[in-house]
Amino acid sequence: MKWEQLKWPEHKKIAPRSIAFAPIAAIEQHGHHLPVAVDTAIGNELASRIERRFPKKLVQLPTLWIGSSHHHLDFPGTMSIQSETYIKVLTDMMDCFVRAGYRKAIFFNCHGGNHLPASEALYRFHMDNPRARGVHYVLATYWITSELNNLKYMKTPAVSHACEYETSMMLTLHRDLVDMKKARSKTRFVKSKYISLDYAKTVVTMVRTFKEATETGSMGRPEFATADKGRKLLDHVTNRVSEFVREFAGW
Template sequence: MRLQDLKWPEVDALSRDVPIVAPIAAVEQHGPHLPVFTDSMLLGEVARRAEEALGDRAVWAPLLWLGNSHHHMDFPGTVSAEPRTYLDVLAGLVENFLHHGFRRIVFLNGHGGNIVPSSQAVFEARQRHRDRKDLLLLSATYWATGPQPPDLGPDFEQDHMEHACEWETSMILRLAPHLVGPIDSLKFVSGSDGFAPAAHGWTTRDRSEAGYIGRPRHAGAEKGERLFQHFSAEVVAFLEKVVAWDGRTWAGNEGRA
């Protein structure tokens, strides 16, 4: 069920226990071979498949294409909200939905740069409303809602998401192959960090002159379909837990075997 398709009386008639899912993504460079709308396109497809599976058990807000992408600003085409402005936008979205009485609010993220601010937004919102026990405020990233690393098959070179990598390139090849540039000459760019697990301030240019990280030349459309199927199924399973939450306890499963 899509929020943008509903009239206000239809929204008003909804149970306030129905989860509100707000997809958040980005417009930013994705190497020399993928479009700048990659994150928004991929999250949009995962959300579309999940929305079809869940039907009227969740309400999907329109995808927010503006994200926190300052680390890509050295590359033309990137559009980014100031980090603290973006945190305020997400905080405002939470407050909007709470104002209308909804109690289960989920940011479904599709961009690595949004992970910290979306997590901070729901954390801060919980502190603002700390006297309430009926709220479920969550931030989840679509490629990390299930067990890690995911079991995708032996032909995958990567076991985790990078940037404009085998995974993202495969999914765009499945979704919009006409938008993918040549990949055969793209060499492996490592995403490893010798200072891990420390948080290391960085720009994309620090790590990759070409703007991609990973192994895009190993991508394929069939791999992309497998990724879409896997990620959408994991998102559905995660949101089914949100739907089934008992409305009061920390994990919703106290007393269960």
């Protein structure tokens, strides 16, 4: 079901037994070879695929395309709002969910910069809002929820940015927007066992702008990308996130 296509009496009727499904993404630079719409384009596709698996349970909202992307602002084309603004946007959305009667909601995150403020929004809403007692509102970041790492058919271990993974998915979805002749990354990253481009292996937190970390705006060997890998990645994420949704529906 699509949120914006339902009439208010329909929302009132289905809310108690349905899940509000809100994709959150970004418009930001993705190197020399990918458009700024990458996170939103991938998010739109994944969210629609997952919604089709649960047509009587998920109520999919339009993708929130503005995100927390200040770390990309040195590269033109990036759109971003302050973290505090983003937190307020999400808490206001949750207030709308609970007022409408939705006891379950998933923020389906498709941009790394959204993870921290979105988590804070969930915390503040639940701690500060008496109406939040008893509701289940969660954040599911697609590459974390789907354990998108160390896949046999990928040459690099995990998602980074404008990388083999994102480029492969964009080759599947929007080949005409990808310029593989310019697919390259030149990173300036600290060499340490404590920090890695593989988020699963990073055990300390260090803040950097992307301009400090990469000359081109991309990471993770995008030149290895193929459309076949993209199809496999999209199927993998859809299947694994759907497993979570299926369990979440029973909470």
